[in-house]
Amino acid sequence: MARTTRKSATRKPVTNTRVKRPARRRPASRVLILVSTRKGAWLLHGDAARKTWRVDGPHFLGHIINHLVLDPRDGRTLLAAAKTGHLGPTIFRSTDLGRSWKEATRPPAFAKAPEGEKGRAVDHTFWLTPCHANEPNAWYAGTSPQGLFRSNDGGVTWDPFSVINDDPQYRAWMGSVQDGTPDGPKLHSIIVDPRDPAHLYFGMSGGGIHETRDLGRTWTSLVQGMNVVEGFDAANMAVHDPHCVRLCPSNPDRLYQQNHCGIYRLDRPSNEWTRIGRNMPKHVGDIGFPMVVHPRDADTAWVLPMDGQTVWPRTCPEGKPSVYVTRNGGKRWQRLDAGFPKSQAWWTVKRQAMTADAQDPVGLYFGTTSGELWMSRDEGKRWACIARNLPEIYAVEVAAV
């Protein structure tokens, strides 16, 4: 959809000699919600007020869509990481906002192992990140099991990126299937520093967080200060389980992380994470999956707590859904639950299934594994369910169109 602009209102002449300029208005843009589910993808087109939503879907009915992302650089290319219950993984690409799709001719795949050795096979592409603004048509992909790939042609062909996939040290750090999620271990949270395309981060569940400043020629790990499950040795990279890492668009030297073991903040040039989740109320805890950062205020971030006690239910603590916000970098957290059910609501929200738009005030969006899509138009003060009866939601992204 084309960006629309409103004309400035006509003003009466003023009587004094100073000429007032009309107030500059932010160009109007609409929000497009991209919902990835276990059974297909849906696009929800919003009106200017983010009050009504036109549902467009399903796309790829029955396909497992792990991630659906719009290229912010051209505003019309969509990439969908897909597989089916029977078929292997692939990437679908649309250049007309989902009206038509073409399959990648070479989806992410590991290198064939030498004779006599056992190689790995990509089960699914889990995470898609567009490359830097000055690398048009380039994308990164993170897979399950953990692998890092790059496309330089808008997602048509993919190749392993850097040494990660087959480097013996990284392979050891990736661990085995026992060191990953119930759905397989993942490479996720691929982050491109907006100041420098050679500066990247990614996370692995399990396997920690890693950083390069030279476009993947060399990497360093970034796990100082991160806790691991009691009993495991924090010196073992494979047991570090960051769930979701985000870089603040307004301050690229600040990152927030939701980990299996708490909420953290990192301020570069430090290499040590601080567990800001210790300031969350004890009866709620600081376990969860998604991490959402404010587009313009690096002190503000939102989390959605999940119960991580005993058998790790991963549902709303006490059956009472809540989002928590910090406005001071994690020193204090405030509960936001207006509009949510007050009890017996046992939601799970996956790490990619919560996001924010860049409007003012910021809109927040999340999808549950029970197929509900919720949003807030006022940074979390009030919430409303905008879609129900969807399949299990894997990821929610928003884009300005």
Place this chain on the structure above:
Amino acid sequence: MKVLIPSSLLSYTKAPKVEASGATLTELLADLDRQYPGLRFRVVDEQDQMRGHMRFFVNNEQVFDLSHALRSTDEVYLLQALSGG
């Protein structure tokens, strides 16, 4: 030889029965991929292993090895396993 295509792969072949040739299953799949680009990677992975929820039958007998020899009169069935979906 005749190859029966499961419903999940109809988006590639547009037809439930196609013709392909090869002295082994490996060669047959290469021919199918040549005719219908991308099909092979959906049923065989990058380590040349049959994907877990696909089944390969030759003349009604399940085959587990891609080097299985084929004759031009054989009928090959690619089937979706009940474990998938």
